[in-house]
Amino acid sequence: MRVVAIGGSDAGISAALRAGELDPSAEVIVVVADAYPNFSICGSPYYVSGDVADWRNLAHRTVADLEATGMRLRLDTTAERIDADAHEAHVTDAAGQREVIGYDTLVIGTGALPVRPDIVGLDHLGGADAVHVLHSMADTFAVMRSLQTSTARTAAIIGAGYLGLEMAEALTARGIAVTQIEQLPEVLPAVDSELGSLVASELRSRGVEVLAGTVVKRIAGDDSDLRRRIRIDGATADGAPFERTVDVVLVFAGVRPDVSLAADAGARLGTRGAIDVDRQMRTNLTDVYAAGDCVVTHHRLLGSAYIPLGTTAHKQGRVAGENALGGRREFAGSLGTQVVKVFDLVASRTGLRDHEAAAAGFEPLTVAAEADDHKAYYPGAHRIAMRWTGDRRTGRLLGVQLVGHKDAEVAKRIDVAATAIYSGMSVHAVNELDLSYTPPLGSPWDAMQHGAQAWARAAAETGGRVPSSVDPDI
């Protein structure tokens, strides 16, 4: 039995680990396009900031650790073509040597590619110009060269999603003045703007210039000064022109699934052009599975969606690895749970926001609430800003968004909500949960229960349904 995984990131490695764990006699081969298998690319901002001194520490496991599990790694090897009928992967190694690797089952984990936004001049600039569209470890190294070889004092970050925000913190930690530019009306568009604005305030309080609702139209080298710099220009929210000249530019404009290998082999594509898979991570091609940022993801509330996330890739990879050996495990589904630390704030979300819930056919009510993370009399209490979304018709909990201080256990509070939504709980049932309490770490009604109560009050006032957890309809 030979299982071949294509892709050395979360999905491919998770599949290979699971296959090896379940059947040590299986031959497991992972084709890795670069020399960095199983790297925590989410950790790159912390290498840039200096929190992680050695980039090698960003590896979840070393090559030796991985090979000790029995898998074989084919590093710096590009998968050129899959012949699904013949059960063959055609690859080219670093030396240009072509090879055909036969497989019994194949797991495609080709991940995603960064979107290159439509900015005039961007295609003519690259890492050597200190303009970086970040995605891979190689991109991270290029950024570090830009920062180390020049005396970068200013930077523009185009995009204010998770990585863009983390990089703003990282560059600020290096003493670089950052301008953060977001096309949408507020930073961190993954949460409602009422919460995104708290993140924007935190950025500004740390000296980051925040330009939301701002479109970058042109980018070009600028040699008018003694040293080479980069000039960007475009329009702010009110249509006024803006221009900045900086030493370094980082671009984070999202990702799209990397599906060419699979599509060329005949794999069916779905939502957002990602590879269509069932909950067992099977493609339409016989004995070919796919997982991670290249596939359509099962979402517990939406059905199918495209949600590229490392946590999901790990879980889907594990399912694919089990099923590649003949298993019938199903991926339980995503809720789009995400968290980001930005300086001293943590922002998180799980499930659906109001407009997402409405689009999915729910009748959502979204309510804002605030509560302390622990009893105010104990030192160090922090307010947590919350937004709770539930379905008016059934009382079902649909989504929660939280922003609070990094010491306010916001990440694990969102996990309580993720657990509740996974189980199909009502908002009211959150209020019934037997959550822990001690004055330094909570309240007799936890902050999450204050949020649930606020939602229930608002639902009752507006004629919504607030069933008890024993309601048979829930």
Next chain:
Amino acid sequence: MRVVAIGGSDAGISAALRAGELDPSAEVIVVVADAYPNFSICGSPYYVSGDVADWRNLAHRTVADLEATGMRLRLDTTAERIDADAHEAHVTDAAGQREVIGYDTLVIGTGALPVRPDIVGLDHLGGADAVHVLHSMADTFAVMRSLQTSTARTAAIIGAGYLGLEMAEALTARGIAVTQIEQLPEVLPAVDSELGSLVASELRSRGVEVLAGTVVKRIAGDDSDLRRRIRIDGATADGAPFERTVDVVLVFAGVRPDVSLAADAGARLGTRGAIDVDRQMRTNLTDVYAAGDCVVTHHRLLGSAYIPLGTTAHKQGRVAGENALGGRREFAGSLGTQVVKVFDLVASRTGLRDHEAAAAGFEPLTVAAEADDHKAYYPGAHRIAMRWTGDRRTGRLLGVQLVGHKDAEVAKRIDVAATAIYSGMSVHAVNELDLSYTPPLGSPWDAMQHGAQAWARAAAETGGRVPSSVDPDI
């Protein structure tokens, strides 16, 4: 409509607040035995430590706040007798004035009384001797007098449960050398001794002398020195005699339900002598409800149990207050979720431990595991020690215990487990949860999922059942 609550702590006040919220026209009266309604008695260690400068801050709400909701408080008033047939509460106020308060519905929230352990001489000593059996705000004030009026340099704490441990930290913070004595084999008997021993190590590293498995047999004043001190003696775990002479003694030997008022009125008693109530918090007496530390508590895994906890009292009080106005709300049930901070460690539990699960008819398997709270490459990672208990037959999650650094989000991680157990989830399903991840605050597989995986591996190795979450049997 007149609702009378007896008891000014969590249950009575919660009932009164809920009744007032649901029907502002209802007349709501709360009979409070002392002058401290709605106090966070859990906060008293932080007043003793000095973290809370003013004891008034320990009030969840002030008297004015409470009365602003419409309720009337009868402070320093003792409920002497209930005439359930006549729907009357007979009370005596601070001036000795007797009064009869008629009610339509009554909520009994008389709470618990501290157990006085069987120690020779204890009955002859009290607060004036710097020997304190702690329970009420008045007891807390007496402790503060002992600490402030003498120059206390040494203390013995008899009992190493939650409050005893918190007081050890508090007295240490005041520069007092503490000897902590626990009759059971390890401190914090609410968790398995493997985890209790971590708490004992933390105590010792902070200079607390820990004597576990040690019984105090005698206590007496000791005037051999120039100042009055207290001598305690007994036997250590190996039967050897021990003796300590200290300035202050605190006794925490648990509580028992305070039921005399209810029992005299004809209320039926149940488990551990607590008032028997149904899930609507109704006693057997017409129109009489009871809630909090004086009642038998519905436990989601055990059926009925006696689990005196503030969180439970709040929830039960709220249910009782709603039903006292004619509602039919049910208390969803406790899981015995608890958390305590001891210096830099946090210990927590929810659900059942192995022996509790076995006694309840489950076929438990308990597995130890360890995981980092966040990616080790990001500074400040801490190990979390875990014990996971699941049912071999069904794979159902029964209980989790966690001990870790106070910054490791242990309290909210136990809440994830409490939410999972509330929903009847399998251990495997925890592994499927879409939990949040960012390197400073988690891992792609959260620590909780490492624990769930460790349990599943051990269950598989020992022939147990590891169903998927979609297994129809779960």
